[in-house]
Amino acid sequence: MPWLTGCWRPFHHRRPRTATTRPPPPSSPFRSRYPQPPPRCEPNEEVVQRGKRKSAEIAPTESAVPDVLAPGLDVVFCGINPGRVSAAAHAHFANPRNDFWRLLNDAGFTARLLEPNEQFELLEHGIGATNAAARTTPGSSDLRRADFAGAADRLRHIAGELRPRGIAFVGKEAYRGTFGERADHGSQNRTLGDAGLFVLPSTSPANAAVPYAARLGWFRALKEWLEPVERIAVRALVLDEKQRALLVKFQDEAGQVWWTTPGGGIDEGEDLEPALRRELAEELGLDDFELGSELWTREHVFAWRRVIHRQRERIWLVEIPGHEPTPRVDLAAELVVDVRWWTPDELEVTTETLVPQRLPALLRDLRENGPPAEAFDAGV
Incomplete structure (x- = not known):
């Protein structure tokens, strides 16, 4: 029977993968602890070989944390929104109590444990990062429905222009805020273009009730799911x-x-x-x-x-x-x-x-x- 034949990535178009970001916001008290990445992070040779197309223009958000995006990534992790620590550091998942970077390493996505200020090195591993909502809040419970306006369209644009293999939502609330519907952990029927969607447990310290081993199991399941x-x-x-x-x-x-x-x-x-x-x-x-x-x-x-x-x-x-x-x-x-x-x-x-x-x-x-x-x- 017929199979999905939506937009795809021609393998004869091999162009360098480069980061898509905004200049970092003004300096903050956290700058020394979380040094800023350069306004543009150039890929190393591994990234050049992995790249499929040149960077597309993704409209910048008002977020204090820059997107980490490039063409042809294996997966883009989508958090819910920047917390105060991440906003001050201009880095994704920067709270020292957030387990994201540790889970990424323990699940085999990265060769070593990266620090939040090394977020642009994710591109060398075929990984990107963004948020569903741009506004900084003390916690996700402080978000309003209006904060997610346009989130689904923006991710659809990212999927269409940059063609990641999958988008992984870090927490059910990030998915729910984006699409206005509940989801279980794991892969979803919904897609964005050719990109599959996967929901992970939140890595926030507020989700400490979910054991680390259980969250690690979902990260490992994501890595396996991403293999076509x-x-x-x-x-x-x-x-x-x-x-x-x-x-x-x-x-x-x-x-x-x-x-x-x-x-x-x-x-x-x-x-x-x-x-x-x-x-x-x-x-x-x-x-x-x-x-x-x-x-x-x-x-x-x-x-x-x-x-x-x-x-x-x-x-x-x-x-x-x-x-x-x-x-x-x-x-x-x-x-x-x-x-x-x-x-x-x-x-x-x-x-x-x-x-x-x-x-x-x-x-x-x-x-x-x-x-x-x-x-x-x-x-x-």
């Missing part, structure tokens, strides 16, 4: 004699919608062509066709139903005289809500999300130049 499940998929660009393309529409639990080519994952022991024929029969009721040239390849990492996947796709051309889609399985169970033909003109002007995003241009090239001599990366 490998998957191979096959898809078909189905065209008729009018050069219309037959596409399927996905809508996930959070309401995110996109159109893509029919196809799906390969079952264990299945070969590529039989898998593609099975998928087209199930999704479209299409049996009688000749498999054409292999056109494109794609690779992307995405969250789907609480699991992170790395999917490698191969896409073939299938040309047919015409066909009325008659699915033979319950597509709604796979979150497919529509199947229809698209004319070239419709694809050129649509505001709907297409996957790949360059699909109209790819189709123009195919019409003008024919199938490529060798399959190439179709891009985002």
Whole structure:
């Protein structure tokens, strides 16, 4: 059956990862204890090799604590808001009684125990940090609902522009404040773009009732969850004699919608062509066709139903005289809500999300130049 094929990260775009931050606020009594990072933290060679895209412009918040963000991170930790100690230090989780940095090290995210003033070194480990609310308060109970206005949209922008693999909320209240809904600890059905969401216990000293071992268990579970499940998929660009393309529409639990080519994952022991024929029969009721040239390849990492996947796709051309889609399985169970033909003109002007995003241009090239001599990366 079809699998999520939302926005993905092309592996041929390899650009340095650089920190996205604001100049530090004025000096404070805590400056000597928590020295300030430079206004811009340049990555070392390891970070350069890990980077996927150049830094995107993320709108600064009014927070006293700067974001630690860069493209292509494994995970962004999202706290609820800065406490007074963190605000004075301009550093995430700076209260000496906060267990965040110790948990990070004990769970294997960092090679050594980092200090709060070393927060920008997190980028070398594929880790970022931000907060759901910007306002400094003595405690999270002092926050108001208005403090979280725009939090979900801001995280969605971070997920779309910087493409982290996952976003981990440090405490249930950080998640609840962002989305206005309760959550259990662990992975969530909701996603932001391709980024999966995970809820951790709070690391605040106010959460001391939860034993350290229990919190460490959740941090270790997060680290394991961030490792993608490998998957191979096959898809078909189905065209008729009018050069219309037959596409399927996905809508996930959070309401995110996109159109893509029919196809799906390969079952264990299945070969590529039989898998593609099975998928087209199930999704479209299409049996009688000749498999054409292999056109494109794609690779992307995405969250789907609480699991992170790395999917490698191969896409073939299938040309047919015409066909009325008659699915033979319950597509709604796979979150497919529509199947229809698209004319070239419709694809050129649509505001709907297409996957790949360059699909109209790819189709123009195919019409003008024919199938490529060798399959190439179709891009985002």
